[in-house]
Structure formats: structure tokens, C-alpha cells
Amino acid sequence: MSEVPTRTKETKQSLGAVVYEQILTLIMSGTYGLNTKLPAETVLCQEFQVSRPVLREALARLREDELIASRRGSGSYVIKQPDNLVLQFSPLSSIADIQRCFEFRSNLESEAAALAAVRRTSAQLDIIVRAYEKMNVANASNKLATDEDFDFHIAITNAANNHFYSTVLSLLRKSIKEGINITRNLSLLHPESRLQLVQKEHNEIVMAIKEGNPSAAREAMRNHLNSARNRMFEGAPN
Incomplete structure (x- = not known):
């Protein structure tokens, strides 16, 4: 076989x-x-x-x-049969590592987001918001926005004001971008509501950090990354 x-x-x-x-x-x-x-x-x-x-x-x-x-x-x-389209955006040999990277990020970035909610400066919040808005602009033009998405996440780890978080995320840049590239490519194959859902998840993270709510920020980030991990295996709509 x-x-x-x-x-x-x-x-x-x-x-x-x-x-x-x-x-x-x-x-x-x-x-x-x-x-x-x-x-x-x-x-x-x-x-x-x-x-x-x-x-x-x-x-x-x-x-x-x-x-x-x-x-x-x-x-x-x-219980789930991923679409072969996933392989158009990443070789099979990378998929296991990308899934494990999402798993790792879910723990790392959720704690970074919680810290950002209580430690971020006004300037750091502005950078997070601008990164979020750049994704909105890219989505409106149906652009891939892999770089904009990564910039959003690194801005949040920077706002945790613990350099170990941002150092680790920077070291994982290649693997993280591979995962973002797959999920965003697949999202572009779905109706516009898919990108709106992803951006809604990003907005919930922004609002929790802006409001200084660490538990909400932690949960919003964890939900977003776990959902992204699951979306990787949803493929394209029939």
C-alpha cells in the first residue's frame, strides 16, 4: 500500500x-x-x-x-480528510513540524499576549494596532499578508517586555511564516467570511490587550492559534 x-x-x-x-x-x-x-x-x-x-x-x-x-x-x-491543496503550499515533509510549531506557539504566544496586556506601553500598543490595520488593508485587496500577519504577532511578543519571547519568535520566523502562508492561502480560497473570521480573532486579541485584560488576551491568542492550526487541515471548500 x-x-x-x-x-x-x-x-x-x-x-x-x-x-x-x-x-x-x-x-x-x-x-x-x-x-x-x-x-x-x-x-x-x-x-x-x-x-x-x-x-x-x-x-x-x-x-x-x-x-x-x-x-x-x-x-x-x-474524522477529518484534509484537502490535497495543502500540499500546493507546503511539502508534506514540513507539515508535521508546522503543526508542532502551531502547538508550541499556542502556549508561548498566549502567555506573551497576557503579559502584553499588563506591560505594553502606549507606543507598543500603537504598533500592534497598526499591524492589525495593515492586515485589514491587505485583506481588502485579497493579498496574502503573510508578512503583515507575522509582524502583528511579533509586535505582541515585543509588548510583553520580556526579550525571551520575541527572541524565540524571531528564531522561529521561517517555520511560523510557513504555517501562516498555508492558512492564509487556504483562507483566500474560501468565501470572504473566512478572512473576516480570522481578522475577528486578531481583533479580539487587540481589544483584550488594549483593555489590559491578561486572561482575555491569553484566551484570545490561544483560540486564534488553535483555530489556525485546525484550519490548516480544512482545505478548500467544495
């Missing part, structure tokens, strides 16, 4: 991530169709020639990304 995943000295991914991508490919191609049950773990271990711990790492990632769900006493079922 599929090629056995291999690793070379240059491969940085874990074997579990490789198997994750192999199963994801089979889900996207329809080999494992929506609402169908995955083969038993023993069968999958034989198929991919990996140990059960490696397979379970891959299945755990698929569950975390809400692609499969376990049913007690029955096995794992496919």
Missing part, C-alpha cells in the same frame, strides 16, 4: 513523524477514507515496518491534529 518510511543521517524528523506523514498521505488520498476505521495497530506496524511505540507516537500526533479519533474497544477512525 505504501513505501516503508526510511531515515538517513540527514533526516531530522523522528521515525514517528515519518509514519505520521505516511498515514496522513493515505488519509488525504482517500485510501483511509473519511469515517473509516484504520487497520489494527499490528497491521499498521507490519505495513510501515515499525515498532508499536513508534506507531503510537504517529497515531497520537494524528489525534492531536484532530485527524483521527479513538473509539473505546473499536479502534481509530478518520
